[in-house]
Every structure is written in C-alpha cells, then in structure tokens.
Amino acid sequence: MTYVVTQSCCNDATCVAVCPVNCIHPTPDEAQYARTEMLYIDPDACIDCGACADVCPVDAIVPDGDLTAETEIYRELNAAYFADNPTASGPREVPAEPVTATDRPGALRVAIVGSGPSAFYAAEELLKRRDVDVEVSMFERLPVAGGLVRYGVAPDHQTTKAVERVFARTAGRTGFRAFFGVEIGRDIGVDELLDHHHAVIHASGASDDRKLGIPGEDLPGSVAAREFVAWYNGHPDHDGPASRQVERAVCVVGNGNVALDVARILARDPERLVPGDIAEHALEALRHSAIEEVVVLGRRGPEHAAFTTPELLALGSLPEVDVTVHGGYEAPEGASVKLRTIADYARRVPGRGRRRITLRFNGAPVEVLGGDHVEGIRIAPYGREGTDADLEASLVVRAVGYRGRPLPGLPFDDERGTVPNVAGRVIDPAGDRPVPGLYVAGWIKRGPTGVIGTNRYCAAETVEALVADHSRALLPRPSRARDELASLVESRCPTAIEVDGWKRIDRHERVEGRRLGRARQKLVDVESMLSVAGGPGGR
Numbered sequence: 001m002t003y004v005v006t007q008s009c010c011n012d013a014t015c016v017a018v019c020p021v022n023c024i025h026p027t028p029d030e031a032q033y034a035r036t037e038m039l040y041i042d043p044d045a046c047i048d049c050g051a052c053a054d055v056c057p058v059d060a061i062v063p064d065g066d067l068t069a070e071t072e073i074y075r076e077l078n079a080a081y082f083a084d085n086p087t088a089s090g091p092r093e094v095p096a097e098p099v100t101a102t103d104r105p106g107a108l109r110v111a112i113v114g115s116g117p118s119a120f121y122a123a124e125e126l127l128k129r130r131d132v133d134v135e136v137s138m139f140e141r142l143p144v145a146g147g148l149v150r151y152g153v154a155p156d157h158q159t160t161k162a163v164e165r166v167f168a169r170t171a172g173r174t175g176f177r178a179f180f181g182v183e184i185g186r187d188i189g190v191d192e193l194l195d196h197h198h199a200v201i202h203a204s205g206a207s208d209d210r211k212l213g214i215p216g217e218d219l220p221g222s223v224a225a226r227e228f229v230a231w232y233n234g235h236p237d238h239d240g241p242a243s244r245q246v247e248r249a250v251c252v253v254g255n256g257n258v259a260l261d262v263a264r265i266l267a268r269d270p271e272r273l274v275p276g277d278i279a280e281h282a283l284e285a286l287r288h289s290a291i292e293e294v295v296v297l298g299r300r301g302p303e304h305a306a307f308t309t310p311e312l313l314a315l316g317s318l319p320e321v322d323v324t325v326h327g328g329y330e331a332p333e334g335a336s337v338k339l340r341t342i343a344d345y346a347r348r349v350p351g352r353g354r355r356r357i358t359l360r361f362n363g364a365p366v367e368v369l370g371g372d373h374v375e376g377i378r379i380a381p382y383g384r385e386g387t388d389a390d391l392e393a394s395l396v397v398r399a400v401g402y403r404g405r406p407l408p409g410l411p412f413d414d415e416r417g418t419v420p421n422v423a424g425r426v427i428d429p430a431g432d433r434p435v436p437g438l439y440v441a442g443w444i445k446r447g448p449t450g451v452i453g454t455n456r457y458c459a460a461e462t463v464e465a466l467v468a469d470h471s472r473a474l475l476p477r478p479s480r481a482r483d484e485l486a487s488l489v490e491s492r493c494p495t496a497i498e499v500d501g502w503k504r505i506d507r508h509e510r511v512e513g514r515r516l517g518r519a520r521q522k523l524v525d526v527e528s529m530l531s532v533a534g535g536p537g538g539r
Contacts, residue, residue, distance in 0.1 A: 116147020118442025
C-alpha cells in the first residue's frame with residue numbers, strides 16, 4: 001500500500017519534512033514548488049510509514065486503498081508527476097545549520113501585522129527557533145484571526161479550512177501575544193511598533209483588485225471576486241446582501257481557482273452549502289435566487305487555464321450541477337488530466353442538474369453592458385477570427401486577480417502591487433537599501449500567487465532574513481519595554497481583545513454551528529463579535 005495526496009492539498013509541505021525516504025515532491029527547495037498545483041507522493045518510493053498522513057493539516061493524504069470513485073484519479077495524478085520527473089525521489093541533502101544569534105541582552109521582539117496564513121506561519125517559524133529567544137506580538141484589525149482562511153477559502157471547502165488548527169497551536173505557544181481590533185497605521189503607527197519591537201513583519205495580504213479596464217465594469221451588478229467572496233464568507237466589511245443580487249444568468253470573468261469557487265457557490269443547491277460555514281445572509285440570498293447558468297469566461301484556451309486540476313475535478317462531482325464547455329473541446333493525444341477532464345465535460349449531455357456551469361474559452365471581455373445595472377457582457381474572440389458576441393448576464397464577477405494596497409509607513413511598488421523587498425527585507429527605493437527593522441511576508445511580499453501552504457516557506461524566508469539581521473546587530477533596539485505595549489493598545493483601542501477573546505468567538509461559532517448542523521455559524525459584524533468576546537480574559 002502507498003499513500004496518495006488528494007484534492008485538499010494545501011502545499012504547506014509539512015509532509016515533506018517528515019518523509020524518511022524523500023518521496024514527496026516538489027519540495028520547497030525545488031524550482032517547481034513555486035508553481036505546483038499540489039504535492040505528489042512517488043508510488044515506487046513510498047514505504048507506507050504513514051508519517052505524512054499523520055502531520056497533514058488538511059487531511060489530504062490517504063492510503064491508496066481508501067480512495068473512492070471520485071478520488072481514484074489522484075492515483076494517476078501522483079504517478080504521472082513522477083513519470084515526468086523520474087529523478088525527483090532520492091537521498092535528501094542535509095540542510096545547512098541555522099544562523100546562530102550572537103550574545104545580545106533580552107529576547108528578540110517581533111510585531112506581526114495581520115493574522116492570516118503568512119502571519120501565523122511567520123509566528124510559528126519565529127517561536128519554534130532554538131537559536132534565539134523570541135517574543136511575538138500579532139496585530140489584527142478585526143476581532144477574529146484567519147485572514148484568507150476565514151474570508152477567502154470557499155465555505156464548502158472545510159478540509160482546507162482545517163489549517164486553522166495550525167494557527168491555534170501557534171497562538172498557544174509561549175511568547176505569543178495577539179491584539180485583535182487594532183489597525184496599524186490608524187490606531188498605532190509603524191514607528192510606534194518599532195518603539196516596542198526589534199522588527200515588524202507586515203503580512204496583511206492583498207486587499208485590492210485588478211481591473212478589467214473595459215467600459216461598464218463599474219456598473220451596479222459588476223463586482224470584484226474579492227468582494228463577492230468576502231460577502232458569502234461573512235466579512236464584516238461586506239455584509240450587505242441587497243447589493244449582491246444573484247439572478248438567472250451570471251458571468252464570472254477569469255480562469256483561476258477563485259473563478260471556479262464563485263461559480264460553484266452560485267450554482268450549487270444552497271441546502272448543500274448548509275454544512276459549511278457560509279454566511280447566513282448569503283445562504284438566504286442564494287435560496288431565493290433564480291440562477292440557471294454560470295458562465296466562466298477565460299480569455300485564452302483550455303491549455304492556458306490557471307485553475308488547478310483538483311478544483312476542476314471537484315466541479316464534476318456536484319450531483320446537482322451540470323458542467324459543460326461552450327463550443328465543445330477535444331483534448332489532444334497525450335493530454336494532461338486537466339485537459340482530458342475539460343474534454344469529458346464537453347461530451348456530457350446537459351439535463352442532469354438543475355443549474356449549469358459553462359466553461360467558455362478564447363473570449364476576451366471588451367465591455368460590460370447595461371444602463372442602470374448590468375445586463376450582459378460583450379465578448380471578442382481571442383487569438384482567432386470571429387465576431388463579437390453579447391452574453392446575457394445580470395451579474396458579472398471579475399475574478400482576474402488580487403493586488404496589494406499601499407501600507408502606511410512603507411514604500412510601495414504600484415506596478416506590482418507589492419512592497420519592494422529582497423527575501424522579505426523591505427527596500428527603500430530611493431537608496432536601494434534595506435529599511436532597518438521592516439519586513440514583509442505573504443501576498444504583500446510576492447504578489448497573489450500560490451496556495452495557503454506556499455505562505456509557509458515565504459514566511460520562513462522572511463524569518464531567516466530577520467534572524468540573520470538580528471544576529472549581526474542590524475536591527476534597531478526597542479526604546480520601550482514589552483509590558484508597556486498593552487497599555488498603549490488599551491489607551492488607543494479600549495475595545496481590543498486578546499487570544500482568549502478570539503477563542504471565545506471561535507468556540508461560540510462552532511457551538512452554534514453544531515446546533516444547526518453546520519461547521520460554524522459565523523458572526524458577521526464587529527459588535528456581535530466583541531459582545532461574545534467580552535468578559536474576564538477577553539482583553
């Protein structure tokens with residue numbers, strides 16, 4: 001028996017570290033890791049020890065004997081990777097020894113801005129080090145942690161959301177402290193953080209959207225995927241169902257995983273979403289919607305589609321949804337599983353489901369149509385001859401990418417939507433030199449690429465740079481004692497809560513969710529969160 005990586009792989013590569021025979025690839029030090037869809041287990045090298053399955057944070061690794069009819073395809077995906085990379089498995093090189101800190105008084109104090117995957121992975125990398133004593137203070141503007149996991153991962157992907165268990169473990173480590181309900185740049189300045197810390201890691205993600213740059217994209221009924229995803233995930237900033245009318249025909253512009261997530265949530269029978277953690281207002285809106293078809297529009301052909309094979313396969317397992325391909329498609333000989341799956345969808349006969357997802361390729365959006373509200377979208381053929389076509393749609397969701405937003409006190413590369421950096425060290429463009437004490441991790445560092453687990457190694461790189469700078473005495477010394485930090489937060493943000501308050505919210509949501517047969521019943525406004533978090537220890 002061998003083990004197989006299946007759909008919910010988060011790519012954080014915890015399994016790679018424990019594998020005794022180096023049979024899981026690509027590893028973080030291999031070039032393919034940065035662009036891989038998922039990790040793979042070499043069936044010829046696996047020794048059936050089960051160590052990888054024991055540590056997988058999202059339960060994506062299973063024995064091949066436990067594969068179902070829906071997951072059997074992952075046996076082929078794992079084998080195919082090693083057929084194309086025959087020398088991947090083999091003896092593992094011994095990693096270099098970590099940098100050892102010099103003798104400096106007191107602990108290394110680090111502030112982390114944000115509470116998503118990159119923030120918690122950075123905290124974990126810092127707090128588990130043995131070469132330096134570290135104290136971490138995390139700052140989050142909302143009363144709850146999670147970032148992309150809570151507000152970006154689709155509510156019917158609960159296995160992926162299970163990575164929250166890793167965050168909870170980090171929050172329980174000695175030396176960790178968090179302040180929720182504190183916005184850096186508004187309540188406390190970056191310079192004030194450096195008064196209390198040797199360094200600040202900004203891990204606040206990408207909170208803006210890329211534009212289509214076409215007429216009509218700002219019409220009511222044309223929304224960014226980031227906003228739409230936040231709406232159905234219950235983000236406090238996006239809780240207005242009246243502005244999210246979901247009608248008969250919907251067009252999702254984009255060919256990545258977010259586009260498929262949006263299409264799937266819109267097309268599914270709302271009652272099948274109940275066991276997850278979709279926001280109640282979104283669930284009610286979907287229950288009353290008149291959706292018949294969701295078109296996922298890709299500018300280029302199927303061979304260029306950015307969505308991953310696991311996400312594509314998941315569409316075909318929805319019993320209440322038909323999946324079709326506009327204009328048909330035939331996969332070439334020797335095609336990948338992704339292209340063969342698209343060809344299979346093209347051959348399917350509609351009528352099995354109440355709603356339909358149509359994959360439409362080679363169409364470039366040139367105008368969003370409508371007067372006071374979206375009525376359709378004009379599509380031009382891309383890379384081939386033909387005439388423009390008008391597609392009816394009362395809702396257009398623009399899933400063409402996220403981008404970072406400028407952060408107070410930091411330089412910003414407007415073209416890339418990131419903070420200029422080298423290996424996580426913030427760089428001052430004027431002098432092309434590192435800014436002492438300032439670092440970045442996650443999407444604000446590298447752009448919106450990769451999956452949740454990619455942030456683990458992105459954060460590790462930043463932490464290595466930070467600790468190396470500390471060992472060389474390149475970080476500014478804090479001018480204030482750590483104990484003074486809580487007083488500063490309390491004076492500026494009297495409603496701020498700490499880890500115990502966040503845990504109260506989490507426990508409340510899970511208990512209420514179980515009562516209703518759901519993973520959790522989310523609180524979607526700040527006042528309700530603070531009310532639940534109140535009491536001794538909430539601060």
